Amino acid sequence: MLxxxxxxxxxxxxxxxxxxDLTVRAGEVHAIMGPNGSGxxxxxxxxxxxxxxxxxxxxxxxxxxxxxELEPEKRACEGIFLGFQYxxxxxxxxxxxxxKAALNARRKYRGQPEIEATDFLAWVxxxxxxxxxxxxxxxxxxxxxxxxxxxxxxxxxxxxxxxPRLMILDETDSGLDIDALKIVADGINALRSPERxxxxxxxxxxxxxxxxxDYVHVLAGGRMVRSGGPELARELEEKGxxxxxxx
Amino acid sequence: MSLAAYTEGFEQxxxxxxxxQRSARREHYERFLKAGFPTPxxxxxxxxxxxxxxxxxxxPAAEGGAVPTAALLAGAxxxxxxxxxxxxxxxTAAARHGENPLxxxxxxxxxxxxxxxxxxxxxxxxxxxxxxxxxxxLTVGVAGNAPAMVHQRHRIELGENxxxxxxxxxxxxxxxxxxxxxxxxxxxxxxxLTLYRVQDEHADATLLTRIDATLRRDSRLETVAxxxxxxLVRHDxxxxxxxxxxxxxxxxxxxxxxxxxxxxxxxxxxxAPHCRSREQFKGIIDAKAKAIFxxxxxxxxGAQKTDSEQRVANLLLSRKAEVNAKPELEIYADDxxxxxxxxxxxxxxxxxxxxxxxxxxxxxxxxxxxxxFGAEVLDQLAIPALxxxxxxxxxxxxxxxxxxxxxxxxx
Numbered sequence: 076m077l078x079x080x081x082x083x084x085x086x087x088x089x090x091x092x093x094x095x096d097l098t099v100r101a102g103e104v105h106a107i108m109g110p111n112g113s114g115x116x117x118x119x120x121x122x123x124x125x126x127x128x129x130x131x132x133x134x135x136x137x138x139x140x141x142x143x144e145l146e147p148e149k150r151a152c153e154g155i156f157l158g159f160q161y162x163x164x165x166x167x168x169x170x171x172x173x174x175k176a177a178l179n180a181r182r183k184y185r186g187q188p189e190i191e192a193t194d195f196l197a198w199v200x201x202x203x204x205x206x207x208x209x210x211x212x213x214x215x216x217x218x219x220x221x222x223x224x225x226x227x228x229x230x231x232x233x234x235x236x237x238x239p240r241l242m243i244l245d246e247t248d249s250g251l252d253i254d255a256l257k258i259v260a261d262g263i264n265a266l267r268s269p270e271r272x273x274x275x276x277x278x279x280x281x282x283x284x285x286x287x288x289d290y291v292h293v294l295a296g297g298r299m300v301r302s303g304g305p306e307l308a309r310e311l312e313e314k315g316x317x318x319x320x321x322x
Numbered sequence: 323m324s325l326a327a328y329t330e331g332f333e334q335x336x337x338x339x340x341x342x343q344r345s346a347r348r349e350h351y352e353r354f355l356k357a358g359f360p361t362p363x364x365x366x367x368x369x370x371x372x373x374x375x376x377x378x379x380x381x382p383a384a385e386g387g388a389v390p391t392a393a394l395l396a397g398a399x400x401x402x403x404x405x406x407x408x409x410x411x412x413x414t415a416a417a418r419h420g421e422n423p424l425x426x427x428x429x430x431x432x433x434x435x436x437x438x439x440x441x442x443x444x445x446x447x448x449x450x451x452x453x454x455x456x457x458x459x460l461t462v463g464v465a466g467n468a469p470a471m472v473h474q475r476h477r478i479e480l481g482e483n484x485x486x487x488x489x490x491x492x493x494x495x496x497x498x499x500x501x502x503x504x505x506x507x508x509x510x511x512x513x514x515l516t517l518y519r520v521q522d523e524h525a526d527a528t529l530l531t532r533i534d535a536t537l538r539r540d541s542r543l544e545t546v547a548x549x550x551x552x553x554l555v556r557h558d559x560x561x562x563x564x565x566x567x568x569x570x571x572x573x574x575x576x577x578x579x580x581x582x583x584x585x586x587x588x589x590x591x592x593x594a595p596h597c598r599s600r601e602q603f604k605g606i607i608d609a610k611a612k613a614i615f616x617x618x619x620x621x622x623x624g625a626q627k628t629d630s631e632q633r634v635a636n637l638l639l640s641r642k643a644e645v646n647a648k649p650e651l652e653i654y655a656d657d658x659x660x661x662x663x664x665x666x667x668x669x670x671x672x673x674x675x676x677x678x679x680x681x682x683x684x685x686x687x688x689x690x691x692x693x694x695f696g697a698e699v700l701d702q703l704a705i706p707a708l709x710x711x712x713x714x715x716x717x718x719x720x721x722x723x724x725x726x727x728x729x730x731x732x733x
Binding site: 123124125126147148152157159163165167168173176180181184216233237 | 670
């Protein structure tokens, strides 16, 4: 599904990714861990096409398509979803407006008709239950007045509604209490399927107790320095990152 | 400043007046002639220079023309003016048309208006009377043999507890044109007036308006003014809160035409205690356009418990756009609440990026954010058909923009 080869990227003139390789097949869950400043978030942002990230070398193929030449909105329509570490507040644009616009953009991209208003609302209500968000909150501005945990749950809700094929979650677990963490994990697990894949960018082992990864990668200095199974995450939890960087 | 063309026009106009009216009109004209068009030397005209109008030639006797029937609102009574002349065929409320007294005295523009003014809306409601439907006063400018000059006087007098909704709407076809409107408003105790003004004139048009309102005890005036279209626009709002409990709420949304100029000047006088004033103005300024807002609030001695708030927010969408926003508070009472705030900003890049990351095309994402910005004012216009049409016109209609731009994305 996703093939990243020798990816180099810079942010504000600073080289962050220095030859990143990553292969993600449908049905898999990958966790990317690593110390602060190793390039975890940069990887997520480059894949989603955020502005300010300059790719200087390497390639990214998504289902055989060159992802790097697609605008962020087209990547989203192709089925990539980025869960933000710091979701943005947008007063005046309601959550429902955003969701409907996003859903219809995707449908148009695929040549499908717009969703019926009643079907849309039923779908949103159904999904909102999964993340325990009161549908009434959705007529408010996007993330407006939401607590930190509510914002993260709202990211997961958007993901559940849009049903992406590749979910990239950038430190979605940070700042969550245990109840919120479980809800977020349930949302991610609800979407797990043989057709979909997930990349979890995380600093801690905690989320991985609830979302079992198939692969764990350690990113340091802009490259993958180690890849393994779920046991690698536990090892990191015990030993920290120092032993890898020294290696 | 020669103003010769105006004098010529005035002699022609005066010759057509009943003999008894000529001398009064001539006095107004002389006053205009003496002062000339305002220039930035006058404080209130610091940002808007009308001197170039002096060199131009406008004809006060313009021909009529066709009415754009699509603009006629269903569910409203109507007065339709084409180049200042009442169009009987499209006016369902022709009885509300009349010659109005030329009471308001003010700057030279008002004097010019008084010299040439033709009749307009003359709405008098008696005690407890209510207009069952909004009254649409549609002013249409059409191109003729010579650039037209149209000056109108309107008067709205609501008796005790009377209620009305009036919409002044300006539309125009391509041609240089000078239009001035003076609206005098008198609200008796408990009266409520909702006044909408929507301007979508042609880019070559100059529009100068002035509202002078006097509010008695517990009366309420609410205005929503929307501007796009015309190249040069100046609006003066003069509101006197003359007796306790009077309340005014002015809202405005302006999006000057490319290279256009929109100047809003409000002047609210709290002359009595326990009055309330609210101002909310929002501007979307792009491509070499210029917007001005000067909001004066005067709290006179003795006007205790005044509650006043002024909010101005401007969105600059281009480096060449310009905005001047200035609150001017003069407070001569000590137990008052007067708040004001003005902001100038750009569209939020982070919000744009977030929307795009969800699959929404850049144009549609911009429209969503612009709509969110403008909606606060636009949604106060409680005539849905008109509001929706304006949203489309101003590029703020979200649904329609999705149709277009997301359609393009789907290759």
